[in-house]
Amino acid sequence: MPLNFDQHAQKGNQFLNQLLVELGENSTKESAQRILRAVLRTLRNYLTMEENFQLLAQLPVAIKGVYVDGWSPSAKKKGESKKIKGFLAEVIHEEGIASWKDFSNEDEIYAAVKAVFRTLGKFASEGQMKDVEAVLPEDLKQLLRENNVSQKK
Numbered sequence: 001m002p003l004n005f006d007q008h009a010q011k012g013n014q015f016l017n018q019l020l021v022e023l024g025e026n027s028t029k030e031s032a033q034r035i036l037r038a039v040l041r042t043l044r045n046y047l048t049m050e051e052n053f054q055l056l057a058q059l060p061v062a063i064k065g066v067y068v069d070g071w072s073p074s075a076k077k078k079g080e081s082k083k084i085k086g087f088l089a090e091v092i093h094e095e096g097i098a099s100w101k102d103f104s105n106e107d108e109i110y111a112a113v114k115a116v117f118r119t120l121g122k123f124a125s126e127g128q129m130k131d132v133e134a135v136l137p138e139d140l141k142q143l144l145r146e147n148n149v150s151q152k153k
Helices: 005-023 029-044 049-057 061-068 084-102 106-123 126-135 138-145
Strands: none
Touching (some): 005 029, 005 061, 005 106, 029 061, 029 084, 029 106, 049 126, 084 106, 084 138, 126 138
């Protein structure tokens, strides 16, 4: 079976364009890419190996590449914070020095994380998003619940 790279690129762009919509009119494609990468890298540290692979299976191929870039699944998980502020701090750490371009305060980081979660919820099944929620620390479940990401209608 031949691979259709154009189709994979199109689906990846659909994901990114949806994220741009979720982030709002002041966002750029470059900032959406940075934010997506940082949030996915942080999220994967909070999920079990099984949940990481199940979520990955539902993402467009191009987004899978972003998700696994630089990942060493056998390495010790870093996501140890049980609080939303810790998760947000890890997102900033993952984005590195470029974070000053995207965020000027904690509210903007929080809004960006929620935008990524909403976008994930549009591409992954409701059941998968419920599974993701189930393995997150209690305080972090709020990120999914606030947007009803794990409770699609």
